[in-house]
Amino acid sequence: MSDKMSIEAINEQLLRAIGVGVALLDAADHSFIYQNDTFVEWFATEAEHKRLDDLLPDFDIGALEAELDGNKRFTAEIKHRKKRRERIFAIEFTRAADNGNGMIILVCQNISRIRELESMIDSYSQMVERNTREIKREKEQVEKLLLNMMPRSVYDEFKTFGVVIPKLYDPVSVLMLDFVGFTQMAASADPAVTVSELNDIYSAFDRIGEQYGCERIKTMGDAYITVSGLPDPTPDHARAVANVAIRFIRYLERRNEGHPNQWRCRIGITSGPVVGSVIGIQKYVYDIFGPAVNLASRLQDCSEAMEITTNEPIYEMLKDQFRFEHIGKQDIRGFNEQDLYRLRDSRQPIR
Amino acid sequence: MAAQTLFEKYGGFSAVSKIVLSFYDVLLDSDDVGPFFDDVDMARLIDHQTKFIASLLGGPASYTDEQLYRLHERLDLEDRHFDEVVATLAGTLAKHGFSAEDVATVEARLEIRRSVIVRQNVD
Numbered sequence: 001m002s003d004k005m006s007i008e009a010i011n012e013q014l015l016r017a018i019g020v021g022v023a024l025l026d027a028a029d030h031s032f033i034y035q036n037d038t039f040v041e042w043f044a045t046e047a048e049h050k051r052l053d054d055l056l057p058d059f060d061i062g063a064l065e066a067e068l069d070g071n072k073r074f075t076a077e078i079k080h081r082k083k084r085r086e087r088i089f090a091i092e093f094t095r096a097a098d099n100g101n102g103m104i105i106l107v108c109q110n111i112s113r114i115r116e117l118e119s120m121i122d123s124y125s126q127m128v129e130r131n132t133r134e135i136k137r138e139k140e141q142v143e144k145l146l147l148n149m150m151p152r153s154v155y156d157e158f159k160t161f162g163v164v165i166p167k168l169y170d171p172v173s174v175l176m177l178d179f180v181g182f183t184q185m186a187a188s189a190d191p192a193v194t195v196s197e198l199n200d201i202y203s204a205f206d207r208i209g210e211q212y213g214c215e216r217i218k219t220m221g222d223a224y225i226t227v228s229g230l231p232d233p234t235p236d237h238a239r240a241v242a243n244v245a246i247r248f249i250r251y252l253e254r255r256n257e258g259h260p261n262q263w264r265c266r267i268g269i270t271s272g273p274v275v276g277s278v279i280g281i282q283k284y285v286y287d288i289f290g291p292a293v294n295l296a297s298r299l300q301d302c303s304e305a306m307e308i309t310t311n312e313p314i315y316e317m318l319k320d321q322f323r324f325e326h327i328g329k330q331d332i333r334g335f336n337e338q339d340l341y342r343l344r345d346s347r348q349p350i351r
Numbered sequence: 352m353a354a355q356t357l358f359e360k361y362g363g364f365s366a367v368s369k370i371v372l373s374f375y376d377v378l379l380d381s382d383d384v385g386p387f388f389d390d391v392d393m394a395r396l397i398d399h400q401t402k403f404i405a406s407l408l409g410g411p412a413s414y415t416d417e418q419l420y421r422l423h424e425r426l427d428l429e430d431r432h433f434d435e436v437v438a439t440l441a442g443t444l445a446k447h448g449f450s451a452e453d454v455a456t457v458e459a460r461l462e463i464r465r466s467v468i469v470r471q472n473v474d
Contacts, residue, residue: 083385084379084385084386084388084389085379085380086392086393088393112393113372115393115394116372116375116393116397117368117372119393119394119397119398119401120368120371120372120397120398120401122394122398123397123398123401123402124364124368124401124405127401127402127405127410127411127412128411130411131411
């Protein structure tokens with residue numbers, strides 16, 4: 001007899017203290033018949049609730065009844081605020097299999113911590129995603145900068161292997177340009193204005209070069225070097241550079257008409273082999289080397305303002321397509337005697 | 352290489368998540384500071400605290416003074432409330448194994464924000 005009592009007592013103790021909220025409802029009016037300690041702790045407020053709708057005014061009793069009749073059970077997730085603490089519960093109702101009195105068993109579990117953790121993970125993912133986007137944007141910026149410094153294929157090699165193997169490109173055509181009286185201009189005019197105008201002009205040159213598939217190698221002060229046939233070989237390299245040279249001059253002529261500052265360039269173009277590579281470890285720059293580069297520079301020195309000077313290889317390749325003027329043989333430092341030509345714009349009147 | 356942040360030093364998000372929940376529990380139960388959260392949605396509060404604590408520890412979040420000001424301007428917070436939050440956070444960090452020096456660092460970072468969070472006396 002005393003054994004049986006103690007088991008009942010234990011059962012009741014368990015039901016009271018278990019970390020799950022348990023309550024019994026009258027099936028007819030949904031008044032509370034029993035609430036265990038956990039349930040009371042979670043839901044009891046100053047004004048004690050007598051019925052389910054006192055406790056949960058927004059609860060859909062109709063849906064509960066319908067589900068209980070059909071499925072014998074009803075589950076829902078409810079929010080309840082006690083004091084300022086909002087808790088979220090998974091709540092389940094079942095009809096008690098009693099002898100006709102009609103009771104509903106309500107069992108609920110506190111899933112607040114899960115929801116809180118979910119919110120936190122959301123919050124953290126947002127942060128991480130935003131950071132990832134920022135990193136991606138920065139990476140794109142860096143890539144854009146590096147692509148300004150070297151051809152894409154070279155950049156890809158650099159990115160993959162961390163180094164760039166010097167590569168021979170043969171043949172390519174090189175265009176070398178500088179401005180007449182630039183040093184004087186930079187010294188006499190407002191340097192900021194001079195640099196800003198130079199920037200405009202170089203940007204225009206870059207766009208012109210791009211149209212003909214030329215790769216701008218670098219600018220150094222008033223010197224501008226662009227190449228065709230690199231990194232991808234093209235049979236048209238000489239023609240591309242000749243077209244670009246003529247358009248550089250056309251561009252400057254048109255620009256000079258509307259500007260107080262007169263920019264007048266000298267251009268040298270030639271064809272031959274060059275080696276291209278990234279030079280430097282901390283401060284790298286993509287550069288090209290070789291006889292074609294030096295020769296283009298010497299030919300540029302032979303030009304007067306707004307003239308394009310070239311030599312035999314370009315002349316031979318383009319003589320049927322462009323207007324040339326032979327200007328005689330000349331000794332070029334570091335090279336043998338060369339036949340020099342002026343490349344003329346076919347739009348210019350023949351003098 | 353950049354110096355290690357406290358966020359990284361104490362185990363990244365997995366550690367910070369425990370700190371946030373513990374901080375959140377203590378604040379909500381506090382009778383002085385708790386009432387300020389009476390009408391605040393749980394998800395919003397957790398979101399704010401996760402980001403703010405992450406930012407204090409040098410994690411992947413940052414709050415501008417402007418944002419903090421707007422979040423707190425209608426609350427009329429006083430210095431004593433701010434003090435309690437600082438003390439609560441310090442206690443929470445210590446409980447989660449932060450060294451005294453690092454707790455002081457975080458307190459100092461929080462202190463810098465006092466003027467944007469606490470109501471300014473304009474009389």
